[in-house]
Amino acid sequence: MNDAAGSVLQEAPEQPLLFMLNGEQQRVWVSARNTLTEVLRERLGLTGTKHGCELGECGACTVLLDGNPVLSCLLLAVECEGRSVETVEGMMQGAKLHPLQSAFAELGGTQCGYCTSGVLLTAKALLERQPAATRGQIREALSGNLCRCTGYQQIFESVEEVIRHMQGKPAEPGSAS
Amino acid sequence: MSKRDKFRVVGKPRARIDGLSKTTGQTRFADDITLPRMLHCKLLRSHVPHAEILDLDVSRAEAMAGVHLILTGEDFPVTYGILPVSQDERALCKNKVRFVGDPVAAVIAVDEDTAERAARSIDVRYRPLTTVSDPVKALSQDAARLHDYGEEGNIHRRLAYSFGDVDESLADSAHVFEDVFFYQGNTHLALEQHAAVAAADPEGRVTLWSSTQCPHYVHRALSKALELPTTQIRVIACPNGGGFGGKTDVFNHEIVVTKAALRCGRPVKICLTREEVFYCHRGRHPVLMKIRTGVSADGKLTGMHLQTLLDGGAYGSYGVASTFYTGALQPVTYHLPRYRFDACRVFTNKPPCGPKRGHGTPQPRFGQEIQLDKIAEKLNKDPAELRLDIVEQPDTLTANYLKIGTIGLAECIKRVVARSKWQDKHRKLPFGRGVGIACGAYLSGAGHAIYWNKMPHSGVQLKLDRSGSVTVFCGSTDIGQGSNDVLAVIVAEVLGICPDNVRTVTGDTALTPVDLGSYSSRVTLMTGNAAIQAAERARDLLAKAVAEQLEVPGETLLFADGCVFDPADPDSGVSFEQAVVAAESRFGTLGTVGSYAPPRPEARFKGGGVGPSPAYSYSAAVVDVEVDPETGMIIVNRVYIAHDIGRALNPVSVEGQVVGGVYMGLGEALMEEQVFRRMPPKLSDALVHRCPSMLDYKSLSSLDMPEVIVELVENPDPNGPFGAKEVGQGPLLPIMPAVANAVYDAVGVRIDEVPITPEKILKGLDQKARGGEGRVGPADFPDIQWPEPYFVPPPWEGGDGQSTNDPEQKRAATMHKMDRTTAS
Structure with a gap:
């Protein structure tokens, strides 16, 4: 990227972007055409966000924008100015796992792990919206996140396990299973 | 083996040791690797399906700022291929391109955009050759040849084996069933696109990080293709973001970035786009097949003659092995006293086919399990009972000399029958609802490496x-x-x-x-x-x-x-x-x-190296469907599956593999297809992939996935670690035929091909309404000039695993040489 002879220098000038990333203020120089996926992965080194299709079909790049799941491969980074973005790297609170993270590991909600970040963030947004989501609602919410490994069943079971725990013992993050 | 009878870890459901790395986004896949001063690579791929390269001009691209290196076919004089008998690939095409997507040049530049722009400014002049798109037409000798090796014309490989005299058995049988089936090709669609990073060190050694399932084979191929000693090369397989067989081959991009890193003295990375992944393919072969089966009056199989025609695509890949696998495993589920198997693989101008979950076996399994359903109906038997009566026995040598140890198939059938309340449902549900049953078997590892060795x-x-x-x-x-x-x-x-x-x-x-x-x-x-x-x-x-x-x-x-x-x-x-x-x-x-190392196989005939395994896993499935006769829409209500795992080392992982296999099988049964179309003549007339994107290549979402009821049959196999057998591939096998059989139970139409789509169901219903048989599928199987079969008497006919006819005298010396390598 820093090669002096590089054609990058002929491109449109970059602009500063200021936004909240995983609860912290983040400033980064971006070009107007950079997607949020590119900026997260290539500029900021947050490779937990994945890419799988380049056209908004697979859901691997899902992040939360102001708490709502969005496809970061279809979102220009400049659109995030002043807004709040959460990636999988922001799900842990300090050293404490989010209950979804432990439940997915315990119950087989993750196999290869490539779709997992997107699935987790979609599920997190769902639980904030519908803490007692039914299986039907979970299916609906995750229908934009393709998984080729699990057949989804253990994903549903992982989310349901967290719901059960949240209902039984509401304030116990990290002990989902 | 452990001296204890009580396990403390084995069999306990637990989080995998790497589970939390995955749920925290910390697993480092190949494309997550960034190295200082790293350059980026893009490939220029052919937009024509079959052509000679007349001229390739890189001067405009070379002059672009930020471009460090351009590689072409001239830089890769040595061919490679995953199988010793099919060394037919070049990292970049030299004289000829064979499908849309075949790479002709590589640009290494400061960033991906620059590399992409430069690649587009490379001028290639092609002289078009006739496109071979259809496997039946590929059999004809006058089509343009893709390769100058293989049997003749575009026939890559033909096989013929006769384990006893099948014609005699069929002539003596109370019934003979003859059916033709077609299994459309489909692809792995692993969520992670292939990526690779190479970096050279000052000592001249090079390291490749890649999303590969087989670092050892990549290591060997890099050494050959780059003419570098293996000691100079290190291959690191990154965790794969799904493989399913799609990352088992050696890929041109892996060779290109390794060469580029050595030439540039800087790390070089490539990450394929989704479209390029469709061109890498190596997925399920489309297979046309004919099955003739003899059945006794009481429903026992007397013999089977299976013929398969595989559309191999443009290169060999694992294709010779795939060809063997379309026939190798038929005799391991049900007792088959005699068996004849002919198979033929042809080259066509499409992305190369190879191994996908089940490797060559789901296609004939689909045909056989539907045919059994037809047999049961004709004999007025319950299809589950019919199968239970013919299940192969444990500790058996099959007609084709495969050694079966444990076999839990009968138990699998009983479990799914009980769980699904089969007896209350089959042939008893109202029109539009139905259940279907099917079984399958798979290897727990191949008996031989892809190259001959004793290690x-x-x-x-x-x-x-x-x-x-x-x-x-x-x-x-x-x-x-x-x-x-x-x-x-x-x-x-x-x-x-x-x-x-x-x-x-x-x-x-x-x-x-x-x-x-x-x-x-x-x-x-x-x-x-x-x-x-x-x-x-x-x-x-x-x-x-x-x-x-x-x-x-x-x-x-x-x-x-x-x-x-x-x-x-x-x-x-x-x-x-x-x-x-x-x-x-x-x-x-x-x-x-x-x-x-696996036990020595019992087969002594040439080609007997494909099929033997230390242990076979078994599965049975019942699928419960609803079919709307107005729209043809199929809703899978539930899948009951039992899998003979031997022993589940970690039940969470095992169940995940079973349900994942069911999921992938449903995709193949209902919607997934790797298909091609011609561009309009005024554009290019080129044969192109119809849907090289995730938007158009349909797969099941969370809304489409039915509930799966999993039964694990644990009967420890003496050859497995703590008795464990495989689970990654077997559970996919029964799903496609079980869906087809369930659709028949629901609306009375036979769909003898996949995918089973609403259009095909409506076509079958319409046909039936007009007094037709209500069947959708291929009409016939082409005439193929089969070689003289290797005749191997089954063990119960005095055979010792050797063929009795002497192939050396009947086949050319070159063929003989190929066989020797293939068998390994």
Whole structure:
């Protein structure tokens, strides 16, 4: 990227972007055409966000924008100015796992792990919206996140396990299973 | 094997050792690697399906700022291929392109955009050749030839085997059933696109990180294609973001970036776009097949003649093995006294086909299991009962000399029949609802490596030191199936420690002993057995040292719960860490090895090397569907599946593999297809992929996936680690035919091909309404000039596993040479 002879220098000038990333203020120089996926992965080194299709079909790049799941491969980074973005790297609170993270590991909600970040963030947004989501609602919410490994069943079971725990013992993050 | 009958780790549902890395986004896939001064690579791919390259002008691209290197076919004089008999690929095409997507040049530049722009400014002049798009037409000798090797014309490979006189059996049978089926091709669609990063060091050595399932084979191929000693090359398999067979081959981009890193002296990375992944393919072969089966009056099989025609696409890939696999496993499910098998693979101008989950076996399994449904109906038998009556026996040698050990198929059938309340449903549900049953079998690892050698298929090294820590080194590759966890579970069980205290170092040709790779469902069984051996050797060292310390016989010591103790006097035991200290004090630095090679196959005939396995897994499934006769829409209500796993090492992982296999099978049954179309003549008339994107290539979403009821049949196999057999591929096999059979039960139409779409159901219903048979599928199987079959009398007809006709006299010397290599 820093090669002096590089054609990058002929491109449109970059602009500063200021936004909240995983609860912290983040400033980064971006070009107007950079997607949020590119900026997260290539500029900021947050490779937990994945890419799988380049056209908004697979859901691997899902992040939360102001708490709502969005496809970061279809979102220009400049659109995030002043807004709040959460990636999988922001799900842990300090050293404490989010209950979804432990439940997915315990119950087989993750196999290869490539779709997992997107699935987790979609599920997190769902639980904030519908803490007692039914299986039907979970299916609906995750229908934009393709998984080729699990057949989804253990994903549903992982989310349901967290719901059960949240209902039984509401304030116990990290002990989902 | 463990002396204990009670397991402490094996069989317990647990989080995999790498589970949290995945749920925190910390697993580092190949495209997550960034190195200082890294350059980026883009490939220019052919937009024509079949042509000679007349001229390739890189001058405009070379002049662009930021471009560091351009490579073309001239830079890769040596061909390669995954199988020794099919060395037909070049990292970049030199004289000829063979499908839309074949790479002709590579640009290495400061960033991806620059590389992409430069690649587009390379001028290529092509002289078009006739496109071969249809496998039946590819059989004709006047079509333009894709390769100058193979049998003749575009016939890559023909096989013919006769295990006893099948024609005689069929002539004597009460019934003969003859059916033609077609299985459309489809692709793996792993969520992670292939990526690779190469970096050279000042000593001239090079390291490749890649999303590969088979680092050992990539290592060998790089050495050949780049004419570099293997000692100069290190291949590291990154965790794969799904493989399903799609990352088992050696890919041109891996060779290109390795060469580029050596030439540029800087790291070079490539990540394929989704479209390019569709061109890499190596997926399910489209197979046209004809099955003639003889049946006795009471429903026993008397013989089968199976013929298959495989559309191989543009290169060999694993195709010769795939061709064998379309016939090899038919005799391992039901008792088949005689069996004839002919197979033919042809080249066409499409992305090369290869191994996908089930490798060559789902296609004929689809046909056979539908045919059994037809047989049951004709004989007025229950299809589940019919199958139970013909299930093969344990400890049997099949007609084609495959040695079956344990077989839990009958139990699988009984379990799904009971769970699904089959008896209350089959042929009893109202019009529009139905159930179907089907079975399958799969290998727990192939009996031979892809290249002939007498070395182990899997090796494990174990390192223990005074800290009490244990590290397993193994060449296996975790593609998401959980193979790292398998190593940890096994070592932990033997040494009596917690799996989380076992570290794994895997898939690195410089650090880990060779394992052949994550394919053919070989990993659990083969690395597992190697790990048991290494761990038992370590346990013996520790036991000896502790026994001396405690002054008790070593054999009495128990390794459990992080301690080593005499069960007669548990309080006098030592911690595992103290045991390691004792052993390190007594023996010096500790390290053990284990290795595994499969038993020698019984088959002695040429080509008998494909099919043997240390153990076969079995599955049975009942699928419950609803079909709307107005729209043809199919809703799968529920899938009941039982899998004969031998023993579940980690039930969470096993269940995940079963449901994942069902999911992928439903995709193949209902919607997934890798299909092609012609561009309009005024544009290019080129044969192009119809849907090289995830938007158009349909797969099941969370809304489409039915509930899956899983039954695990655990009957430990003596050849498996703690009795375990495979689970990664087998459970897919019964799904497609079970769906087809369920659709028939629901609306009375036979769809003898996949995918089973609403259009085909409506077509069948319409046909039936007009008095037709209500069948959608291929009409016939082409005439193929088969070679004289190898005649091998089955074991019960006095055979000894050798063919009785002498092939050497009947076949040309070149063919003979090819066979020798193929058999390995």
